[in-house]
Amino acid sequence: MSVDASIACPQSVPPQQAQQSVPAESAEAAAPPAPDVSRQVAVLLSRLRSARKFGDGQSNPWPAYEKLRECGDVVPSPWGGVMVTSYEAASAVLRDRSYRTPDLEWRLKQGEPRWTSPASTEFSQMIMLLNAPEHTRQRRVLGNTFDRGTLDQLGAVVGGLVDGVLDELEVRMKEDGEADYADIVGDGLPVAAVGRWLGVPAADYRKLRDWTHGQAWSQELFPTPAQLAVADESALNLKAYFEDLVAERTKSPGEDVLSSWIRAWSEVEKDPQQAATIVQRLATFSIMAGLETTSNLLNAAMWLLDRHPDQADWLRYHPEGIPAATEEILRYDPAVSITTRVGSRSDSLSDIAVGKGQLVYVCIGSAHHDPRFIADPDRFDVRRPGPSRHLAFGQGAHFCLGAGLGRLEGHVLLRKLLTRFPTLRVVSEPQWEPRVAFRRMASLRVGLAPKPRFYSFGA
Numbered sequence: 001m002s003v004d005a006s007i008a009c010p011q012s013v014p015p016q017q018a019q020q021s022v023p024a025e026s027a028e029a030a031a032p033p034a035p036d037v038s039r040q041v042a043v044l045l046s047r048l049r050s051a052r053k054f055g056d057g058q059s060n061p062w063p064a065y066e067k068l069r070e071c072g073d074v075v076p077s078p079w080g081g082v083m084v085t086s087y088e089a090a091s092a093v094l095r096d097r098s099y100r101t102p103d104l105e106w107r108l109k110q111g112e113p114r115w116t117s118p119a120s121t122e123f124s125q126m127i128m129l130l131n132a133p134e135h136t137r138q139r140r141v142l143g144n145t146f147d148r149g150t151l152d153q154l155g156a157v158v159g160g161l162v163d164g165v166l167d168e169l170e171v172r173m174k175e176d177g178e179a180d181y182a183d184i185v186g187d188g189l190p191v192a193a194v195g196r197w198l199g200v201p202a203a204d205y206r207k208l209r210d211w212t213h214g215q216a217w218s219q220e221l222f223p224t225p226a227q228l229a230v231a232d233e234s235a236l237n238l239k240a241y242f243e244d245l246v247a248e249r250t251k252s253p254g255e256d257v258l259s260s261w262i263r264a265w266s267e268v269e270k271d272p273q274q275a276a277t278i279v280q281r282l283a284t285f286s287i288m289a290g291l292e293t294t295s296n297l298l299n300a301a302m303w304l305l306d307r308h309p310d311q312a313d314w315l316r317y318h319p320e321g322i323p324a325a326t327e328e329i330l331r332y333d334p335a336v337s338i339t340t341r342v343g344s345r346s347d348s349l350s351d352i353a354v355g356k357g358q359l360v361y362v363c364i365g366s367a368h369h370d371p372r373f374i375a376d377p378d379r380f381d382v383r384r385p386g387p388s389r390h391l392a393f394g395q396g397a398h399f400c401l402g403a404g405l406g407r408l409e410g411h412v413l414l415r416k417l418l419t420r421f422p423t424l425r426v427v428s429e430p431q432w433e434p435r436v437a438f439r440r441m442a443s444l445r446v447g448l449a450p451k452p453r454f455y456s457f458g459a
């Protein structure tokens with residue numbers, strides 16, 4: 001599948017043309033973008049969120065990313081800032097601490113609802129959006145959340161949760177002939193895994209899922225006012241929910257992680273209200289970070305292996321290949337397709353100027369399909385050597401704290417899914433949300449063969 005050949009970018013963009021105009025209070029003055037490049041990039045970005053009949057960016061974003069890379073390793077973004085498309089530049093930005101996260105202070109200066117809405121400002125005070133020194137302090141208190149011992153203990157728990165969601169999938173398929181894997185497994189497993197680890201009542205998982213998906217609209221590239229309204233309502237619901245849970249667990253602590261965080265923060269934070277707020281935000285972020293990302297890994301696993309049945313068969317008889325296969329799925333279709341940073345000084349990336357306060361969109365989805373990073377990048381191959389240098393969990397100061405749990409869920413699910421349902425098939429086209437930054441498959445219907453395959457893609 002290829003993107004319209006007429007969408008071609010100039011091979012190189014003169015640095016002075018690539019600078020963007022951004023609000024004066026938030027960034028150094030810069031020259032306006034070259035209109036042709038800006039237009040091409042805008043077309044490609046809207047292509048990325050397009051549904052199947054309008055360009056297929058949702059199910060197959062890789063050709064659009066290829067075209068973006070043709071525009072340059074770093075290209076101007078149509079609404080200000082730059083987009084980093086190559087692996088090398090993406091990795092360099094994530095590792096460079098002078099590129100800061102777009103935190104609360106930066107957002108409040110922007111004066112646009114997308115940045116100043118309740119969902120956005122609340123999100124910006126969570127660990128992933130904090131900068132040093134507060135970010136460093138929170139990471140130090142949290143320590144290594146998923147060390148070997150914790151993961152060993154969680155192995156049995158996750159095994160039980162996987163059996164539970166696969167039981168539900170089987171019942172649904174028996175009763176209805178098919179079932180929504182994305183709902184039952186893709187969402188069901190991650191929310192239960194993080195929920196159980198934190199100590200959140202299982203009866204609340206469904207509403208936490210809905211609020212998490214709603215909140216995620218605030219992190220998209222171009223949220224509509226309606227999407228922002230959903231995000232705000234969801235963010236306020238999540239906040240109120242975890243405020244109540246932290247208050248309740250402070251009164252009656254248990255053996256769960258939430259209770260241990262309450263104890264730890266009461267020792268390091270003098271103000272009890274501030275300690276409670278930090279724990280509330282950590283718990284909220286854990287649910288959001290654990291669900292919105294791991295679901296993409298689990299859904300992509302089902303979808304990609306369905307498109308490559310020979311590789312599914314190989315894995316069924318070579319379960320020792322499952323960890324490497326998980327890394328290839330994370331490489332091929334990263335949940336966090338675009339993350340953001342802000343320049344903190346006058347700098348240049350691949351000869352493109354990046355001013356202080358300018359937004360830098362790090363396109364992990366593009367970096368992972370950069371042929372200078374990995375040979376034949378659009379080929380999905382679970383037997384590839386060494387895809388683990390990928391950026392699916394980020395890199396540098398904000399490297400994912402839940403990578404161990406995300407991987408564990410992927411490994412256990414694949415092992416059990418492949419052996420328990422050898423004839424499981426995708427029976428209709430997946431439904432995607434029109435999202436670019438955080439990819440999300442909203443529905444993935446599956447059934448057991450001999451139902452005919454509805455479609456078959458090439459590699």
Ligand code: HEM
Nearest residue numbers: 127128289290293294336339392393394398400401402406
């Ligand atoms: C396959 C699953 C997962 C993927 C692909 C993933 C991806 C990511 C990425 C890309 C980042 C860094 C973003 C950036 O630098 O801008 C991140 C950060 C983070 N993730 Fe994950 N994540 C996953 C699972 C989880 C889980 C299960 C949890 C918690 C239980 C979690 C907790 C976090 C936290 C706390 C951070 C912020 C770290 C910091 O800023 O210091 N993640 N994740």
